Amino acid sequence: MSLLRPLLRTVPILKRGISTSTPKLGGAWxxxxxxxxxxxxxxxxxxxxxxxxxxxxxxxxxxxxEHITGEFEYPDPRKWTDSELGIPADDED
Known part of the structure; x- marks a missing residue:
């Protein structure tokens, strides 16, 4: 950090043009x-x-x-198999 101090002193201080009490673009305050x-x-x-x-x-x-629902026919959920639904198979031992 001590090496940067002389460098920072040579950089001119930038003034910010922030003012909340002056009108901008010709508008009234x-x-x-x-x-x-x-x-x-x-x-x-x-x-x-x-x-x-x-x-x-x-x-x-x-x-x-169709803009909201989509342009496809909705599938019949009664025709879905257990494997498609992620239901494990029954173990019949």
Whole structure:
């Protein structure tokens, strides 16, 4: 460690540009103040987009359930053998 001290003294100290009280990117500084509520036009657009999104999801879940359940036929569990299920064979001595 004593060999590194002279080397560390020659490295300039880097200042961090961290400040919590100055606005960044031209925004106003606020503390525990709610932002302005969105306009009615913005809320209406968001509701329309949300309604379309849910229609799209629910419509495709009803008409194409293979996206969720998979595109294969579910096997009949009554046809599985004991060895496939991991059940040991009965010892009949």
């Amino acid at each position: 606020t503390y525990r103040v709610a932002p302005h509520p969105p306009s009615k036009k913005t809320v209406f657009k968001a509701e329309i987009i949300g309604a379309f999104m849910w229609w799209w999801i629910l419509y495709h879940l009803m008409t194409e359930p």
